[in-house]
Amino acid sequence: MKTIIEVRGATLQALFLIVFSIAMMVVDHRFQHLEIVRTNISLALSPLRYLVSLPATGGNWLNDWFTSHTELLEENESLKAEGRILSARLQKLEILMEENARLRNLLGSSRKIADEVIVAELLSVDQNPYSQLIEINKGSSDGVEMGHAVIDDFGIMGQVIHVNPQSATIILISDPEHAIPVQFIRSGTRSVAFGRGSTRQLELRYLPATADIMVDDELVTSGLGGRFPPDYPVARVTAISEDKVRGFVSVLAEPKARLDSSREVLVIKPRQ
Amino acid sequence: MSQLKYLVIYLSLLAALVLMILPLPDWVQIYRPNWIALTLIYWSMALPKRVGLWFAFFTGIILDTSLGTLLGQHTLPLLLIIYINLNLYQRIRVLALAQQAIYILVLLLIDQVIVGWVEGILGRPPPLLTFFAAPFIGMLIWPWVFVILRDIRRKALLR
Missing domain, CATH: 1.20.5 (Single alpha-helices involved in coiled-coils or other helix-helix interfaces)
Structure with missing residues (x-):
């Protein structure tokens, strides 16, 4: 005893x-x-x-x-076609970038245009079902730092919140604790998009009822707050609900990035 | 040699940790039982002198790091249930497995409530009903956990 x-x-x-x-x-x-x-x-x-x-x-x-041989051939064909289209677009883009730089020079503005990126692969997805974190295979030894923005081929995925030597933890924009400053491309209205814990939805709260917003409007990063570089695609508006009593509208948007299925991601290093 | 056999405890906890962080599809994720809690409860019931509060503390911290939760979020409930267990193990040990399972359910529910409570404080309250599914799964698998770990303990000549 x-x-x-x-x-x-x-x-x-x-x-x-x-x-x-x-x-x-x-x-x-x-x-x-x-x-x-x-x-x-x-x-x-x-x-x-x-x-x-x-x-x-x-x-x-x-x-x-x-993966069978024919499938590879098909994939090769379609990739080649895609490559041609992309390079055609790139030519246009280069001209536009030059023009843009020239105009910015004229305006005396010194905004940076290209950002440096680090290519990383997804290591694991956080097992806590109530938060949305992912782990990537690049860390401080590759130059990843706290606060760097992370994108996939389609748009912003999130930002680095924790760095190990060989890996880093990313908080997705859909995490309920995450908010990202955004701007509507069409109207220029600025707002903040909050995560809701689902990889398919972001929420923009407390927009004035008079704001010029339509379904299918595109949202990009506004660059305010200094965390995310400006003008990266974030989401597309899917639903607008009006709170008649308080005079606000609340907007739901679907993230552009494939938050739940991308395996390769890019970490954006802000230019010094 | 006498110390070496206690390696079994660490290995079983390591296995439990693997089960905790093994990637699963989202819809299965919420039903994942708390393997670490089950394993810890077993060992603290079998060898209360060796597996006590400090054991729970360090296991909890490792669990918190692996799950990406706040340091302490799983540690605190583990400490609590191991403390309860240390006070009750003599009475629980003699019960039938089915009766033990109910006791395990209570401990796992305490654990889950505290973890969910902290999530709530952090501003992401978990869904009410499905959140409590995991402890029931834990209760259902307790007899197997118990038998497997008991056999392992006997093989390793731990007493």
């Missing part, structure tokens, strides 16, 4: 550890001091993470292996 002293000792220890973990949560939520603990533990656990991602990787590999 346990003695009274033993029980009391365990209670004190439990109380101490519980208070300690509450304190840890607060510190972790408010400050960055515990990042180092996180970094070291995830570094130690990285083999485990690799092991866990093996089934998915292996599946992809097998898939690639068994």
